[in-house]
Amino acid sequence: MTDPNTRTEWPLWEVFVRSRAGLDHKHCGSLHAADAAMAIQLARDVYTRRLEGSSVWVVPSAAITASDPGDKGMFFDPAEDKVYRHPTFYKLPPEVDHM
Amino acid sequence: MYTQAMDTMPKELGDAPKAVRSAEEVELQRRFDARIDAGDFIEAKDWMPENYRKTLLRQISQHAHSEIVGMLPEGNWISRAPTLKRKAILLAKVQDEGGHGLYLYAAAETLGTSRDQMIDALHSGKAKYSSIFNYPTLTWADVGTIGWLVDGAAIMNQVPICRCSYAPYARAMIRVCREESFHQRQGYDSLLVMMQGGTDAQRAMVQDAVNRWWWPCLMMFGPPDDQSPNSAQGMRWGIKRVSNDTLRQKFVDATVEQAKVLGVTLPDPDLKWNEERQHWDFGAIDWPEFFRVVAGDGPCNQERLAERVQAWDDGAWVREAALAHSRKQATKQAAA
Numbered sequence: 166m167t168d169p170n171t172r173t174e175w176p177l178w179e180v181f182v183r184s185r186a187g188l189d190h191k192h193c194g195s196l197h198a199a200d201a202a203m204a205i206q207l208a209r210d211v212y213t214r215r216l217e218g219s220s221v222w223v224v225p226s227a228a229i230t231a232s233d234p235g236d237k238g239m240f241f242d243p244a245e246d247k248v249y250r251h252p253t254f255y256k257l258p259p260e261v262d263h264m
Numbered sequence: 265m266y267t268q269a270m271d272t273m274p275k276e277l278g279d280a281p282k283a284v285r286s287a288e289e290v291e292l293q294r295r296f297d298a299r300i301d302a303g304d305f306i307e308a309k310d311w312m313p314e315n316y317r318k319t320l321l322r323q324i325s326q327h328a329h330s331e332i333v334g335m336l337p338e339g340n341w342i343s344r345a346p347t348l349k350r351k352a353i354l355l356a357k358v359q360d361e362g363g364h365g366l367y368l369y370a371a372a373e374t375l376g377t378s379r380d381q382m383i384d385a386l387h388s389g390k391a392k393y394s395s396i397f398n399y400p401t402l403t404w405a406d407v408g409t410i411g412w413l414v415d416g417a418a419i420m421n422q423v424p425i426c427r428c429s430y431a432p433y434a435r436a437m438i439r440v441c442r443e444e445s446f447h448q449r450q451g452y453d454s455l456l457v458m459m460q461g462g463t464d465a466q467r468a469m470v471q472d473a474v475n476r477w478w479w480p481c482l483m484m485f486g487p488p489d490d491q492s493p494n495s496a497q498g499m500r501w502g503i504k505r506v507s508n509d510t511l512r513q514k515f516v517d518a519t520v521e522q523a524k525v526l527g528v529t530l531p532d533p534d535l536k537w538n539e540e541r542q543h544w545d546f547g548a549i550d551w552p553e554f555f556r557v558v559a560g561d562g563p564c565n566q567e568r569l570a571e572r573v574q575a576w577d578d579g580a581w582v583r584e585a586a587l588a589h590s591r592k593q594a595t596k597q598a599a600a
Binding site: 172173174175177194195196197199200203210211214215231233234235 | 356359360370379589
């Protein structure tokens with residue numbers, strides 16, 4: 166994030182909305198706001214005008230650490246050949262197949 | 265409407281790079297092309313050709329500007345809506361347009377340009393917005409007609425962009441399209457009330473609005489395919505999915521029936537059903553007018569831009585005060 170003392174543009178925030186109780190907060194977009202309280206207010210107006218949410222999180226975009234898309238192959242490949250992590254890998258007799 | 269950006273930009277910007285520099289770049293380009301061919305989405309942090317980035321930035325930012333400037337012609341009628349119901353509906357619609365502008369600015373920012381830079385480009389006249397918003401809203405019937413025809417044309421144009429290869433743009437578009445359907449329906453509904461329960465004067469007002477908006481709406485789809493030099497590259501990149509003329513025809517075909525139900529005529533003596541093509545034929549579009557309006561010489565270009573600049577300047581103290589407040593709070597917190 167740029168130094169708050171020299172910044173002239175409102176910083177960017179990522180917005181996460183929980184559509185209703187019991188579900189996850191889901192990333193839905195971003196917006197500019199001067200501070201966290203304003204970001205929450207604006208997120209309500211920009212992303213939940215039609216009852217899309219029952220809870221909102223905002224996070225400064227600069228605070229997010231993301232995996233490197235360039236490393237996508239290397240990073241996620243190890244899970245590719247581990248079919249035994251899925252229940253469908255195991256063939257059971259039909260009488261007990263619904264366990 | 266908003267793909268006019270790609271149609272009216274210089275050819276060289278939309279061209280694929282002729283000379284690719286290193287072997288590594290050739291490989292990156294090859295992988296990028298393969299992903300596009302496979303129908304994959306491109307995300308903000310993925311490698312992309314410089315011209316792909318430039319073209320998208322130009323198109324998405326101009327799309328955003330169109331949403332924001334598009335608030336003006338209708339905003340003009342909020343204080344003069346005929347009933348409280350219509351006022352509430354119009355407020356909600358104009359607020360939606362503001363929201364759509366924000367989704368799109370956020371999508372454009374992922375390409376590496378700041379919001380302030382984009383707003384500067386609009387205010388200095390460097391960036392364009394859709395030609396349609398440079399026409400005036402003279403009567404209340406214009407508000408309904410904008411909903412029915414302008415938003416109708418926008419939806420037809422925007423639905424294919426939901427499958428755009430650039431994922432942040434596609435995601436923003438899905439949200440926009442979901443909200444836009446109410447815009448078209450409320451417009452048609454408001455015109456229907458005037459046509460079916462109104463006076464002769466009100467019916468004449470609706471017809472007059474339709475007469476004025478019809479041709480500019482057909483221009484929203486951009487120049488004919490054979491005069492749209494960047495279309496092929498846009499299609500190759502998966503930014504543009506359907507050609508201007510195809511979308512325009514689809515709009516005409518859909519609108520003829522709606523006009524009949526409404527009880528208005530469309531101001532085109534050449535409009536007639538073509539049995540062989542299974543489409544409606546329509547008359548020649550005044551393209552010199554389109555290019556004149558895009559270039560800045562429409563009925564309201566100066567007024568629209570002046571209003572945007574004034575709103576931005578008038579809000580400067582609010583933006584500064586909010587930042588000053590957040591700085592003060594941060595300092596206090598650090599001291600505590």
